[in-house]
Amino acid sequence: MAIRNILTYIVVIAIASSVAYAADPTQLQDFCVAVNDPNAALFVNGQFCKNPMEATPEDFFRQGLDKPGFTGNGNRLGANVTLVSAAQVPGLNTLGISIARIDFAPYGLNPPHTHPRATEILTVLEGTLYVGFVTSNLQNGENKLFDKVLNKGDVFVFPQGLIHFQLNVGKTPAVAIAGLSSQNPGVVTIGNAVFGAEKPISVDVLSKAFQLDGNVIKRLQSMFWISP
């Protein structure tokens, strides 16, 4: 009996610790400002980091999120994402967070996409957005849409990895700020990845997958897929 209790205890600990390891590891130092020059670098977890004695406030700083991204003529989606991640602010390296400004022309769309490495929390500063995300495949085979119309000051969360979108349903420009739980969230724009891949995914694969005639697939593949 005692042995069984101990085994149960070990199993519970094993499950609990495997859950704990599902999160990003905690950083081992205050920060690891990304640097390209190996002579100015230390190694942490196999990556170059700037020697902390040489880090400056500029490593943690970026200007310009007050400026709208261009959404005018020639921007076919009428949306523009200005991302500030570790690529723009080297001090974000290893910290697991980034931010984006998203501008929308009237009826502009940030098309269905996912962030493979980040949950997103979005707040509307101006305008009215229709937003939503779709769950992964549920046990009953469904994918459920969670959607909402957001006004100024409203906040909405897009869980990590799930397909989501934002559409400006107002007659005026809209702007939102998004926080992302990765220093390098990544983007998969669904249409671009599926129909715009370089080289193209085989028509046989896509016509079977989408239950569409090959000519429809070829037409979709011939389109110019863009992301904001």
Ligand SMILES: *[C@@H]1O[C@H](CO)[C@@H](O)[C@H](O)[C@H]1NC(C)=O
């Ligand atoms: C987004 O805005 C930036 C800054 O105005 C501009 O350089 C870029 O071309 C815009 N992107 C699109 C797709 O219009």
